[in-house]
Amino acid sequence: MTKKKAKQQGFRKEIDAPSLSEVNNSVAIPKNATFFRKLFAFMGPGALIAVGYVDPGNWATSIAGGSAFGYTLLSVILISNLMAILLQSLASKLGIVTGRDLAQASRDSFPKKLSYLFWILAELAIIATDIAEVIGSAIALNLLFGIPLVWGVCITALDIFIVLLLQHKGFRWIEIIVITLMVTILVCFGAELIMSHPDVREIMEGFVPQKEVITNPAMLYIALGILGATVMPHNLYLHSSIVQTRQYERTTKGKKEAIKFSFIDSTFSLTIALLINASILILAAAAFYKTGQTNVAGIEDAYALLNPTLGSSIASTLFAVALLASGQNSTLTGTLAGQIVMEGFLNIRLKPWVRRLLTRFLAIVPAVIVTALYGESGTNELLILSQVILSMQLSFAVIPLVLFTGDKHKMGEFVNKPWLKALSWFVAILIALLNIYLLLSLFI
Template sequence: MDELETVKAQNAAAVSHQEGWRQQNSDPSLREVHKSMRIPKKGNALRKLLAFMGPGYLVAVGYMDPGNWATSIAGGSAYNYTLLSVILISNFMAIILQALSAKLGIVTGRDLAQACRDHYSKPVSFALWVLCELAIAACDLAEVIGSAIALNLLFHIPLVWGVCITSFDILLVLLLQNKGFRYIEVIVISLIVTISVCFGVELFMSQPQLSEIAKGFVPSKEIIQNPQMLFIALGILGATVMPHNLYLHSSIVQTRNYEETPKGKREAIKFSVIDSTIALMLALFVNASILILAASAFYKTGHTEVAEIQDAYQLLNPILGSGIASVLFAVALLASGQNSTLTGTLAGQIVMEGFLNIRLRPWIRRLITRLIAIIPAVIVTLIYGEKGTTDLLVLSQVILSLQLSFAVIPLVMFTSDKKKMGEFANSLWTKVIAWFIAIVIAILNAYLLFTTFSG
């Protein structure tokens, strides 16, 4: 009798969740890998955590992509360690939002794109899809430029040819997708480790002052009082909290074959949040390392106007007194660009299938996104050279900022709705914190856009 009552309760909860959506969606997210990874029913917590680990690292990649590098380098070289507090706060926001994203996917069986399509009217969903595609193209643009710059620095390949070479990474993505989702996760984690090791070595070489670093993590009113510093701070926020990663995370958590019961979902949420939090702390280390390296290597030596990746590369060797410093910097940049490529491919597939319910072959989807990024990058590189690529990198972050609120607000709204989430709906305190983050992001990014376009 107890089992019968449990089943009835589960069915009632499922019906309740379904009634919370205007439209019904039966197609799973990322159908080819949906529920493809087994979760052990028995065993200790560590064994289960290891089974859930992976999606968080794919999400963390977006928080350390080449678009973050320019803002962190500029912030560190111009204002020492002051803006470390902004990186810390941005990372805290990311942890909260990604936890909500994982919960949405696990509880409802929908990714954020599907949830928007099921809830909003077709015109609204289409508009959200267009904005999201622009954000993904902008992020892809940053990856293309970052990888091309790294190839230029390491092998002296012209930027135009470097941009073209990056288009062939579609073959790597297709190969990994055919091998299985775990292979993608392993490659991504390996590249994250590569980036972390490179910056760990460079931090050791630059010998930063630990006491000053600690002070940098404490928010300063100087950030608000100084317009130039505030602008860079907003750029760091826009480059850190990536909109398309919210769509990505809500989907890839569903690759785990957890039990479709309240207990199973609760366990899946717990381990997925632990996974993404650990991964985002690694992203915090990388982003903070870029700024600390810029502060200790450039600010301390009077090079306070270093804002371009190429300039940072050229100055690292003579300042740190080692020929390997610049090589490590470029290797980390190349790993960052290629890592972001893998997750960008998945995000593009999730968004198109979720919003439009259109399923294209992965290579067609990837080719479309890549061409949107490569064409403007080639044109700007041919006309304006290296300076143009830097400006294009900054523009890509502005576009990401524009899209951010259109992903954050629906996410907070859906996860706070009891009709959609049942017993898993956000608590009062979670609602307060989540809506506060959403409002702050909307206001700051509106200000960032205003100051950017007003010159």
């Protein structure tokens, strides 16, 4: 993109290199193909986004919500997912229309000092996400193979070699691995739901919002935790970048087609994420709430109680396998998000293995210290803290995204329609207010 064209689109200066330049515009889209062949070519980025919505940080809140309140908080999971579909569609549209990811757009639109602040907040969010992934994978290794938590945390650092290998093979390979792990998680929970015999009528009622969610402080606290663990700030940066891996025509017609297929891709994948998150809460409600075990909040507690509660010798193993798949899946997307944020905000390009080691080091050090000092209880507290940090950072990604996609000078004819602009601002303000309430509840 030339400097002149960049100014016409409302950005201050030219970007030196495209987002994720090593894979940008690398996945071929067949021309004059059928609808489904094109859809298949566009599908993949949505799966990488959906990973962030089923990472180990979601597990603790869904287990706590299901064991304490039964199926009631299914409505919160549904509403959070609808918010996610809206925000992710805006992120993909920003990347497709402007050729910039959210980090690049922020750097070019805000004063340098404010841009640096946003970069620091985004890095904190990625570190918090990485901590959740590290702890989740370590807990899974401990449950499956008896590996001590401290060693499990250290072992997770080795996944850098998996990421590097996949990056060399091409972006499609990363998408294939992610989709395979997502299917693994879905199959594991599908089997466990069959074992738990949930009440279908109560499940359907749970998806209907109840006034009690607002009036019951304990329920509201967990509901806000579910929201904070579901809508992930780093996913907005990630999605605005990886949609540009497709070789769609950079014309008005080509962009319209890319936006359409990207929306279908992300909506389908986030629906799978909804099924997984709902399955975790339904399993906790059917296995624990219905049997009077209403204080099951930790992942390890759930693992220990599943076999005797469901009367199956394989239930706990399936749970741990799904947890390991979730942690490793989130690792792949966390790597890409870290690269996008650093390159976009600072225009500094590090080698992928250097960036990954740096991110992993910042996540592993606190996890090792807390695990060594406080053991299992400490890792659960750190897991919850990571979700609080994510909640704090969310508005700093959502508000710029809504601002940019509602700016006609930047988006041209693709600018958000008035109804979409109003809805987007409503969601952005709602998220900000809910997170402020959550933080005040924690500190007061």
